[in-house]
Structure formats: structure tokens, C-alpha cells
Amino acid sequence: MNKLIEKLKDNDCKVTLQRIAIYETLKDSNSHPNAETIHKELSPKYPTISLATVYKSLELFVSLGLIQAINVEENSFRYDWKYKSHPHLICSACKKVEDLEIHPFSNLSHEAEILTGYSIEKQQLNFYGSCPDCIETS
Amino acid sequence: MNKLIEKLKDNDCKVTLQRIAIYETLKDSNSHPNAETIHKELSPKYPTISLATVYKSLELFVSLGLIQAINVEENSFRYDWKYKSHPHLICSACKKVEDLEIHPFSNLSHEAEILTGYSIEKQQLNFYGSCPDCIETS
């Protein structure tokens, strides 16, 4: 949260209750929620917060490099409070999105740069399939 | 195109002029177009073709495994006539989407399966950055 406040101040953005609440909600969630889910989670505590504010704040956080947007195969974005891009595992059965923390997939961008002449800012690696729990159930 | 016709027949789907035209347009394009772009390209030749038909056909092709949908960082889908998933390079400046044909990134899914216990059906690897042309211009 200090990180949020610092980053906001550094960029002449105001530190508001809403922004803190949105960031905290995202940070405390392990489910890579989308804007609407975040809004729903906030509603009990902050009934007046608007969905538009959630969208605007998330967009701001992404542009400040505070969080990352991940584009799962729905046509809605999910958000990850970890700003550093890392692979995700997406279960097609239960729709959960997990981080793949231990990854041997870190230096792909560098290899791609050498191969292509692109200057790569970001990589996105998603694996789609069934998680162990869903395999068992089926 | 033979592939399309074969696949459609195998699945008791009708071979229509529209479907052929949509598939051909996608195949002849190197730009990984979205539904609307495909529709626009078809319009001069087939003025009556509807956008809904384009959407429906693309969805059908994806479900038959004929093409793949790729989710670039807009919230609209782009389509790739190559059904086998492979890495993409996305230029943030000119918005082009290129295939990364020669890739040392092929066995990632297998590694991920071993690491996670997931059964992985598909992987998506996108690199975002600036292409050589756009680097030069800037």
C-alpha cells in the first residue's frame, strides 16, 4: 500500500480512499478478478463506489505500472496486483487463474528480441487447460 | 480451402459461399484481422454478407479447430488462420500482429504440465513491443 501511495504522489495523482480500497481489494484477492468483481467486493464496505471509478482506477494503476492487466480468453480483462509479468494458468473448467510462480520461462523476451529485432516491453504467457481438481472431478 | 470443405462436411455443416469467402479472406490476410475487418474486406465483393455471419462463422471455425482466436491487448479478438498455436509479436506502435515462426518456445506446455499437474490444452505466448520499422521511425 505504501507503494501505491508513493507511486500516486510521484505522479501527482491524488491519494483517495477509493484508490486505496481498490488496490487493497486486488492485492488481497488471489483470484485475478475483473473490474466488476472488484466492484462487487467493495460494495458492502463502500456502497457508493461506482463501477466507473473502479475502471478508471485500474486503468490508472496499469498505466503507472502498479498492476498488470491480463487478458484471459473471455473478452473481459482480469487484473493482477503483481506488476511484473509472469505466466498464468487458466482452468477452462472452473475458470480460475493461477500464477505460475516457479517458472523456467523468464528469458523468452530476450530470445525473441534477438530473433526478431523487436524491442520487447512485455510478454504474456498463458496456459489453458484443466487444473488437478477439475481433472479429478471429471 | 479443401481443408475447410472437408472439415465442414465431416461435421455435418453446410459448405456455403459465405463460409468459404470468410475463410479465404482470413487465409489471404497476413494481418490477423478481427471480425469487423474481415467483414469490411468482404463487403466490396459480397455486399450482402452480414457481420453476424462473420462472427458466427469464425466461432464455428474456432470450434472445429480450423483457425485460432488470439486475444491481443485490445478487447477484441483477432483471428489467425493457422490453427496451431504459436507465439505472436504485437507492435504497440503500428498495431500489427506477426507470427513468430521460428521459435524455441515450443515445449513450454509440457514443462508446465510437469510443474503444475494441469492438463494443458493450449498455450498463448505474446510479445508486446516495437517492431524494427517503428523503432527506426521514432
Next chain:
DNA sequence: ATCCGTGCAAATTATTTGCATATGG
């Protein structure tokens, strides 16, 4: 005090759906 952020509602954009008609097998 000033300007930015918020909430609301309306606008936009992308996609999906229902249904009557047309057409391929």
C-alpha cells in the same frame, strides 16, 4: 482555493441472439 477524482447516467463498442427467409445436401 484550486484542481483532480468521483458518481451518475448516457454513449459507445463488441458481440450475441431471435426470427423469418433462403439455400445446400
Next chain:
DNA sequence: CCATATGCAAATAATTTGCACGGAT
């Protein structure tokens, strides 16, 4: 012929925008 595809228009879903008011610096 008959079922499936198509085209149209309306519906839905996701996101963005404009603007007046309130609050942070």
C-alpha cells in the same frame, strides 16, 4: 424437401465518456 445458414435488427455485455459536485493538497 428439410434442416441448417443467412441477414437483419434488436438485445446484451463490457467499457468509456461527459459533466457537475465534493474532497485532497
